[in-house]
Amino acid sequence: MSSKMQTxxxxxxxxxxxxxxxxxxxxxxxxxxxxWFVDIKGVxxxxxxxENFTLQFKFTREYPIEAPEVTFIGNxxxxxxxxxxxxxxxSILYQYWTPVLTVDGxxxSILSMLSSxxxxxxxxxxxxxxxxxxxxxxxxxxxxxxxxx
Amino acid sequence: MEDLGSDSGVQSQPxxxxxxxxxxxxxxxxxxxxxxxDDDDEFFGMDDSGFEPVVSSRDQRKPWEVEYHVHDAHxxxxxxxxxxxxxxxxxxxxxxxxxILLRNSQWKEESLVERYLSDPDKTIRDAGMFPNxxxxxxxxxxxxxxxxxxxxxxxxxxxxxxxxxHAFCTDCYVTYLTGKVLEGMSWRIRCPGAxxxxxxxxxxxxxxxxxxxKILERYEDNLTRSFVxxxxxxxxxxxxxxxxxxxxxxxxxxWATIVPTVHCRCGKAFCFGCNMDDHMPAPCFLVExxxxxxxxxxxxxxxxxxxxxxxxxxxATIEKNGGCNHxxxxxxxxxxxxVCMGPWTEHQQAYYQCxxxxxDSSKNARDSISKSRALLERYLHYxxxxxxxxxxxxxxxxxxxxxxxxxxxxxxxxxxxxIEVQFLSAAVDxxxxxxxxxxxxxxxxxYMESDNQKLIFENNQSDLEMATETLNELVENPVHERTIExxxxxxxxxxxYVKTRWETLLRDTAQGLQENRWKFQx
Numbered sequence: 001m002s003s004k005m006q007t008x009x010x011x012x013x014x015x016x017x018x019x020x021x022x023x024x025x026x027x028x029x030x031x032x033x034x035x036w037f038v039d040i041k042g043v044x045x046x047x048x049x050x051e052n053f054t055l056q057f058k059f060t061r062e063y064p065i066e067a068p069e070v071t072f073i074g075n076x077x078x079x080x081x082x083x084x085x086x087x088x089x090x091s092i093l094y095q096y097w098t099p100v101l102t103v104d105g106x107x108x109s110i111l112s113m114l115s116s117x118x119x120x121x122x123x124x125x126x127x128x129x130x131x132x133x134x135x136x137x138x139x140x141x142x143x144x145x146x147x148x149x
Numbered sequence: 150m151e152d153l154g155s156d157s158g159v160q161s162q163p164x165x166x167x168x169x170x171x172x173x174x175x176x177x178x179x180x181x182x183x184x185x186x187d188d189d190d191e192f193f194g195m196d197d198s199g200f201e202p203v204v205s206s207r208d209q210r211k212p213w214e215v216e217y218h219v220h221d222a223h224x225x226x227x228x229x230x231x232x233x234x235x236x237x238x239x240x241x242x243x244x245x246x247x248x249i250l251l252r253n254s255q256w257k258e259e260s261l262v263e264r265y266l267s268d269p270d271k272t273i274r275d276a277g278m279f280p281n282x283x284x285x286x287x288x289x290x291x292x293x294x295x296x297x298x299x300x301x302x303x304x305x306x307x308x309x310x311x312x313x314x315h316a317f318c319t320d321c322y323v324t325y326l327t328g329k330v331l332e333g334m335s336w337r338i339r340c341p342g343a344x345x346x347x348x349x350x351x352x353x354x355x356x357x358x359x360x361x362x363k364i365l366e367r368y369e370d371n372l373t374r375s376f377v378x379x380x381x382x383x384x385x386x387x388x389x390x391x392x393x394x395x396x397x398x399x400x401x402x403x404w405a406t407i408v409p410t411v412h413c414r415c416g417k418a419f420c421f422g423c424n425m426d427d428h429m430p431a432p433c434f435l436v437e438x439x440x441x442x443x444x445x446x447x448x449x450x451x452x453x454x455x456x457x458x459x460x461x462x463x464x465a466t467i468e469k470n471g472g473c474n475h476x477x478x479x480x481x482x483x484x485x486x487x488v489c490m491g492p493w494t495e496h497q498q499a500y501y502q503c504x505x506x507x508x509d510s511s512k513n514a515r516d517s518i519s520k521s522r523a524l525l526e527r528y529l530h531y532x533x534x535x536x537x538x539x540x541x542x543x544x545x546x547x548x549x550x551x552x553x554x555x556x557x558x559x560x561x562x563x564x565x566x567x568i569e570v571q572f573l574s575a576a577v578d579x580x581x582x583x584x585x586x587x588x589x590x591x592x593x594x595x596y597m598e599s600d601n602q603k604l605i606f607e608n609n610q611s612d613l614e615m616a617t618e619t620l621n622e623l624v625e626n627p628v629h630e631r632t633i634e635x636x637x638x639x640x641x642x643x644x645x646y647v648k649t650r651w652e653t654l655l656r657d658t659a660q661g662l663q664e665n666r667w668k669f670q671x
């Protein structure tokens with residue numbers, strides 16, 4: 001992916017996110033075109049109603065052929081698929097990424113993952129994972145065993 | 150090189166050596182008529198007449214040899230093409246779709262045709278293609294086009310769309326394909342559209358990668374790789390860096406009675422069934438059992454059974470290494486008699502004698518101990534011979550180096566030319582082959598139930614073993630108290646004799662396995 005094409009795509013996504021944001025999703029700040037922070041707000045009538053979280057997006061040079069690196073920073077939601085270091089176990093961020101997915105789409109997926117949660121709890125073996133995991137969740141070999149989200 | 154186009158060569162056993170390019174060329178010709186994909190069994194002569202070679206007399210196979218073909222990359226490619234081209238008129242759809250259908254059904258033509266004829270549209274859709282989609286082409290000049298990946302748009306963009314309707318600009322497509330191809334994927338690459346199940350067909354991929362020759366080459370490699378991996382009748386030569394594929398139509402069901410040893414053009418001899426080094430004459434299932442037995446230490450427990458007893462109270466394992474019969478368990482302090490295992494309180498002062506020896510309970514205990522001791526001894530008998538030949542085979546390889554020195558020495562000390570001293574290396578080659586066969590023959594013998602047939606087998610085995618040892622000695626010390634000419638004559642004679650014994654053993658076991666001559670036990 002040439003950097004010109006990448007810039008074009010990112011700028012386009014950025015404008016879209018600023019102009020016509022989806023409900024509960026808002027762009028917080030962009031340090032540079034490579035790192036974005038997006039605020040998401042828990043959907044009403046779910047376990048996370050009125051809670052605010054921040055997602056960090058890091059785009060590699062290969063974006064959008066490769067998935068961005070997405071993690072929760074600051075306040076990490078208590079959720080069986082979110083580790084306490086902010087790493088998210090979500091198939092579309094890793095093996096099931098396709099280049100037509102967007103920042104918007106990822107935020108929506110994460111919101112729906114939060115909304116469908118029935119019990120706030122840490123993932124199994126959270127302690128083991130955060131000790132072993134590297135800084136980027138993309139270096140983890142994920143196994144997606146829960147088909148419900 | 151002239152045999153670039155030719156791919157398949159009928160290769161024979163070591164005496165034929167590494168077949169020359171010429172005779173492989175010849176063999177390619179009649180290869181097409183000698184077999185048919187659909188009737189392995191018939192082709193292989195699986196009826197009671199045994200193991201008759203179906204090939205022409207020019208290509209006489211030994212009874213223990215199987216028919217196989219070694220293919221290089223070109224050959225494998227041609228092989229795929231031939232299978233595809235044969236099916237195109239049957240299904241009467243485009244070659245692109247036929248190819249995907251074949252790959253998707255693991256090249257099982259029969260079941261594919263059956264499924265296709267009952268519901269052509271569904272079969273094509275299930276495979277990720279579209280029945281009436283036009284052939285993929287690069288398009289341009291569309292005002293409404295927007296690439297969903299990089300958001301470039303406008304009539305000047307060149308793009309490609311599949312039957313699913315998703316279209317992307319060629320730049321994005323090529324980058325996407327490149328990534329997938331480098332991951333090792335080929336025909337399973339899907340359209341980049343979200344959750345789209347459409348496959349990027351070979352025609353589309355070739356179109357897109359036309360300007361990326363290196364990636365295209367890798368793509369074609371991946372296609373061939375999946376072809377060989379998907380077909381049961383193909384396998385890769387397991388030798389490091391060897392790129393030949395082997396085709397062999399001995400069905401899996403026959404591996405219990407046929408050892409499908411194949412010789413790759415790189416020189417590697419291996420079993421087509423289990424990809425292990427050649428293990429003639431033992432069939433795959435015994436080899437697997439044997440290696441498992443050697444590995445999982447089941448014999449350690451046999452040793453424990455034979456040499457130790459358990460404390461009757463706490464079950465701690467105890468090995469008695471001296472002293473009297475009065476045992477006091479270190480773990481639980483239970484006192485008992487080593488001989489009859491009864492509690493010591495019943496024994497009073499009889500430290501070195503146990504008058505309760507003939508009680509039933511103590512008899513039973515001793516029986517079970519001696520039984521497991523016999524099992525252990527039997528295993529060790531075969532294992533020591535198996536590993537002895539394994540060691541000797543390694544030494545034989547070292548012998549090859551000393552033999553080369555010997556050969557040079559001979560040339561210096563006599564008037565023999567280089568060609569005249571080749572008998573020595575021929576003898577070493579023969580030795581290596583015999584060592585490998587002997588090694589695995591002990592595995593066969595270990596599992597054979599004792600009867601007269603086993604006796605015959607063991608006679609053959611010991612004949613070969615003795616001949617091999619004599620030849621080994623001669624080769625190691627060729628001119629010991631002899632003239633060079635005498636040594637040469639002796640070694641050539643002995644090599645010939647060993648070869649006869651070797652062939653006898655192989656022929657006999659191959660036939661024996663076919664006839665179910667032996668019963669195998671666990």
